[in-house]
Amino acid sequence: MTTGQAGGALATAPAAAAVRRRITVRGVVQGVGFRPFVHTLATELGLTGHVTNTGDGVVAEVEGAPAALARFGARLGAEAPPLAVVEAVDGEDLAVAGDTGFRILPSRADGPSRTLVSPDAATCDACLAELTDPADRRYRHPFLTCTHCGPRFTIVTAVPYDRALTTMGRFPMCARCAREYADPADRRFHAQPIACHDCGPRLRLLTADPADRTRPPRPATGPDPVAETRRLLADGAIVAVKGLGGYHLVCDASDDTAVTTLRRRKSRGDKPFALMARQLTDVEHLVRLRDEERALLTGPVRP
Ligand SMILES: [Zn+2]
Numbered sequence: 001m002t003t004g005q006a007g008g009a010l011a012t013a014p015a016a017a018a019v020r021r022r023i024t025v026r027g028v029v030q031g032v033g034f035r036p037f038v039h040t041l042a043t044e045l046g047l048t049g050h051v052t053n054t055g056d057g058v059v060a061e062v063e064g065a066p067a068a069l070a071r072f073g074a075r076l077g078a079e080a081p082p083l084a085v086v087e088a089v090d091g092e093d094l095a096v097a098g099d100t101g102f103r104i105l106p107s108r109a110d111g112p113s114r115t116l117v118s119p120d121a122a123t124c125d126a127c128l129a130e131l132t133d134p135a136d137r138r139y140r141h142p143f144l145t146c147t148h149c150g151p152r153f154t155i156v157t158a159v160p161y162d163r164a165l166t167t168m169g170r171f172p173m174c175a176r177c178a179r180e181y182a183d184p185a186d187r188r189f190h191a192q193p194i195a196c197h198d199c200g201p202r203l204r205l206l207t208a209d210p211a212d213r214t215r216p217p218r219p220a221t222g223p224d225p226v227a228e229t230r231r232l233l234a235d236g237a238i239v240a241v242k243g244l245g246g247y248h249l250v251c252d253a254s255d256d257t258a259v260t261t262l263r264r265r266k267s268r269g270d271k272p273f274a275l276m277a278r279q280l281t282d283v284e285h286l287v288r289l290r291d292e293e294r295a296l297l298t299g300p301v302r303p
């Protein structure tokens with residue numbers, strides 16, 4: 001603490017000396033944009049230090065004025081990203097280190113693994129807007145995701161949640177995705193499943209030989225697997241759609257022959273099948289919905 005000159009009046013209040021704390025956040029805090037959130041918050045409050053993922057959760061060391069650190073602590077839980085579930089926040093005092101700036105450090109896999117992985121989250125509104133925008137570089141990209149949506153638990157092979165420890169690890173990012181991934185201001189900053197038309201998984205349609213079903217399915221030759229699949233479904237086909245966490249067997253629910261064939265093949269006498277609908281207004285033609293169901297069908301936990 002500094003003091004004014006002996007006997008002299010203070011023109012301004014002296015700045016409080018910096019303090020430093022290590023803050024450990026546990027819960028569902030990896031793969032939900034928590035490190036970028038900490039980075040933005042710390043930078044906004046003029047704090048220095050760093051943040052990283054460990055097997056224990058997100059660990060931040062922050063340094064600055066005590067009042068700013070207090071605000072940081074209060075906002076950490078209150079303004080956490082939408083998919084985060086903060087279960088505990090622990091802090092301990094450290095010696096001041098005099099960092100300049102605030103950095104996101106590579107994940108550390110040391111120590112016990114006690115962190116929780118977020119469930120998969122339905123495509124967010126911002127990603128859906130890109131999906132249908134012909135001017136966007138991810139227009140009609142079937143695997144679009146961001147920090148606030150997309151696969152998590154399904155693609156994780158170990159924690160801490162980092163691209164190398166997910167099934168996306170084997171797909172190198174293209175230069176544009178790598179730039180978005182590294183930009184703290186981007187919605188895909190450290191979004192581990194990031195991909196685009198130039199990199200990441202590809203969509204394929206495999207078709208069986210109707211004359212000889214013992215032969216392995218072969219890739220369809222058409223240019224657009226989605227359009228070809230729609231054509232097949234309209235024709236009464238049953239399609240196995242590989243999605244997050246497994247396959248959906250899909251057919252046209254209004255085609256009695258297709259539904260009967262699926263029932264026979266699956267030995268599902270009269271047990272109801274799940275219905276898929278594009279949007280809530282379509283669902284409302286089929287079933288009566290309460291507010292809770294409406295919220296589930298439109299929220300991040302929707303199928
Ligand atoms: Zn998204």
Ligand SMILES: [Zn+2]
Binds near residue numbers: 174175176197198199
């Ligand atoms: Zn890419």
